[in-house]
Amino acid sequence: MSAKQQLKEVPVDRDTLHKVEQFLYREARLLDNERWDDWLALMAEDIHYWMPTMENRRRADKNGAYAVDRGALYNDNLLDLTRRITRFKQPTAWAEDPATRHAHVVSGVEVYQGDKADEFVVHSSFVNYRSRVEKDNDLLVGRREDVLRADGDSFKLARRKIIITQSVLMAKNLNTFL
Amino acid sequence: MCTANDGSPVRLKRRPIAESVANLDRLMDLDKGRMSRDLFWDRDIYEQELERIFARCWLFVGHESQIPKAGDYVSTYMGEDNVLIVRQKDGSIKGFLNTCPHRGNKVCFADLGNARQFVCNYHGWAFGIDGGLKGMHASEAYEETGMDKAEHGLHPVAHIDSYRGLIFATLDPQAPTLAEYLGDMRHYLDAIFDMDEGGTEFVGGCVKSVIQCNWKYASENFVGDILHAGWTHDSGAKAMVGGSVAEVHKFPDQSYQVNFNGHGWEFNQDIVGNCATLGEKDLLKYLYVLQPKVAERHDDFRSRMIGAISSCTLFPNTSFLPGQNTFRTWHPRGPGQIELHTWTFVNKNAPQEIKDKWRKGTMMTFSPSGVFEMDDGENWEYSTRSNAGYVTRQQDLYLGLGQNSKLDTDLPGNVYRGQINEANQRAFYQRWLDLMKSESWKKVPQRDIPKMKEAL
């Protein structure tokens, strides 16, 4: 990383760091508890919620493992997220009945000043473990790079990029947000 | 060394055919709509599928648009065989088993890319993009032993060919031509993959996931099961279009099932029914504008298929949905697992914003996070798993919907009235049984006589 890039990561004060952590932990709890509307309310109007799929390419291949115009499991604006939540709430979402038990664990939170005065770049890692019916268990691990925007005493999520380790998703579906 | 149909040598060794699982005829009585659960559970049947279905049939291996330049390659699977599909310097395409003939290591670890050669990480055996062995680490040592490099190149697939941009390959030198294999289904494939002179391309890369089900549940679902949509996918329809799945069973004269050689396509004549589930008006408009041009290029009947409520499986394990534009292969991974590879296809000549909307829309509806596909996985997993029960797996399954719905028509293929039907599924399993019982391609019964001419 060049010296210039290193300078860009300007840490924030303790109070902001604490508030961002609490925001992320609360977000994880909302997802664990299927509080979809409360979770959606955390999104900014212009949210871009992006989880690209990983391709296995040689290091020398300049195309890289993912790109914004390639495969993605989430490539959502607010309407897209709303549509997914509409499905989760349907009594006919058979794959959600009985309910899945989720645990979203968030860790390694780092907060830096964003490009705008009211925005923050937030890095974190996550573990999502879910259990369905008798012994249908799946584990997904990765990192997130967010842009949070100040909203009163809290924040809104303006951008999220989720990078998972798996190139082949080892689960039949992805029935939560990360 | 084995030989192709024309007597030319093929550097691909094949064992003599093994003895069949006993009494396969007991597995189904399609006239009565009866099937055995052993098809979805039995390990010996699965192993025989690897030999008599996957090592014999033409399997989808990629789209021409994925490998435009010399040296471009994709790594994919034929059954459980990992293969590299590589564009050659002269524009042709070759396919090879992705294994070093020295000690067997995988030669290429990337999913796709461009290569000047493929070099094995173990001993530096280096293969050109034409599969020929060009050299090794410490090659002088080999030269002293008089080894003939020509005998140790990558193993090529037996045949490789493409139709309307879709590349297929087979590991059986005795296989019929791709045109014979696809047969009359080509007539209908043109409605989607030849809408205009530009044809199609894949966009956005490949999304891969694992489902713990037998591959045939996925293939049979897409070959003819639109019945499930109204029930399984109600939540997806409510999410994307705010209403229920269209009640297509109420209008059986407006939809059809067509099958040929085990391939099957169920479809409506509503032009945009599948596309509508992507919730994007611009895509509907695009199809409505295109439809009369497709009618002129082909015919009115086929032009109404371009985005209609429909699904298709090309035997054995490649399927697609017009309108949602998802294209996928269900790779078998044992009797109880598949690896699903999905792509998005679009017309090459479509405007970029339209292509982007389709790329996004397919992921939104038919991917592991797709609001429709999410409910399918569980159905197939638990249909498979229930057969762990010893007594459970001795019970019959039923596949009797739509008996006696065949239509007498000039349309190519076997045509049936109403897409709410299981005629295609029965034809799929009949073809499966024919292949499983036959010791070679020569012995496979030709039940379906083509109405289309062979030459293109």
Next chain:
Amino acid sequence: MSEPVFVMKKNELEAGKVRKFDLCGNAIAVYNLNGTFYATQDNCTHATASLSEGDIVDDECIACPVHDGTFHIPTGQPMSFPCEHAIRTYKVIDQGDAVMVDFDQEADEAADAI
């Protein structure tokens, strides 16, 4: 210094391309890098391979067609695994529209590099 040997006319080799010549008992590879011509031994120093069957990459390097190891064309220096030993370069003499090679001299760039 020996007599320079005629190899070819300049317009016989496009920019970005390489060709093999057998002259005076030497197999050489001749390169056209954006209008400037270079010559090196044709045999790769790593294993049995003809460099002229490879591709010019990164503007100034030749990638061996067997293991994709690279050499810097003007200096002959090995640039990437598995190449470890430099290839011999030959001084190219510009004579109007002809490419001439002096088999006794290295390229100027190579002489500076050693």
